[in-house]
Amino acid sequence: MAPGNIPTYEVDPRWLSIDLLSDVHLCADMPRTFDVWARHLLETPADAVLMLGDLFELWVGDDTRHEGFERECADVLRAASARRTLAFMPGNRDFLVGQDMLEHCGVRGLTDPTVLSAWGRRFLLTHGDALCLADQAYQRFRTQVRDPAWQQRFLAQPLSQRQSQARAMRQASEAHQSGMSPDLSTDVDEAAAVAWLQAADATVMVHGHTHRPAVHALPDGSVRHVMGDWDLDGREPRARALRLTADGLQTLDLAAPQ
DSSP states (O other), rough: OOOOSOOEEEEETTTOOEEEOOOOOOOOOOOHHHHHHHHHHOOOOOOOEEEEOOOSSSSOOOOGGSSSSHHHHHHHHHHHHHHHEEEOOOSSSSSTTTTHHHHHTTEEEEOOEEEETTEEEEEEEEEEEEGGTOOOOHHHHHHHHHHHHHHHHHTSSSSHHHHHHHHHHHHHHHHHHHHHHHHHHEEEOHHHHHHOOOOOOOOSSEEEESSOOOEEEETTSSSEEEOOOOOOOOSBBBBBBEEEEETTTEEETTTOOO
8 A cells, every 4th residue: 555645755856966875784793794784875076865764773762872883873974964964764773763863863753754845756665574475474563563552661661671572573684584485585666666656646666675686677667776785794794775866876895895
């Protein structure tokens, strides 16, 4: 089912370029990934950077931003937002990033999905997990954890308990996905993507989540751009983003030697 009342983000007409990224999965165990992400946010020539979910590997509440690795991330966001516009859309791993964190860092929150209106065109932005309809167990879980009452109960628990539960949920998710066909567990439903685009009066969708960077032509003539995940600490370094200008979308390979 297509969402109703999709909000529109009108860009500043003076902007020349916008960077889009997702699935960075920031965590203390991936220092090279953190360094490349921080450098890009601080040094990109783009007027804005839009982060479309799973910026963090796990986020169990805004109170974690006061110390440790989460504080380092918050410091980077705060410094970068003083130089250019930053916006954040929640993903399936960091849906608990709240208004307190965003306001502290000077980051604009984006609803999933959101229409980006730029240079006379409309782009539908989404994390992508809500469109993976074949994984019905995940969709039930997603509905549960996006419920405000569930989130309130979870956030009321001590930090150590939240961290333990989050790790357990992540392990359960990995076990669930390992028992499914990759096509079923991670890919977007094509008919649903078309319905969302039609509801948004847009012809281009940009999303992450599936970790399968590609450009897909859809049956109605619209296009789906899939962003990749980041991992600069593994054996096959990767970090892709998209840059949007008046001329369209281009891929940035941030894992390539600078």
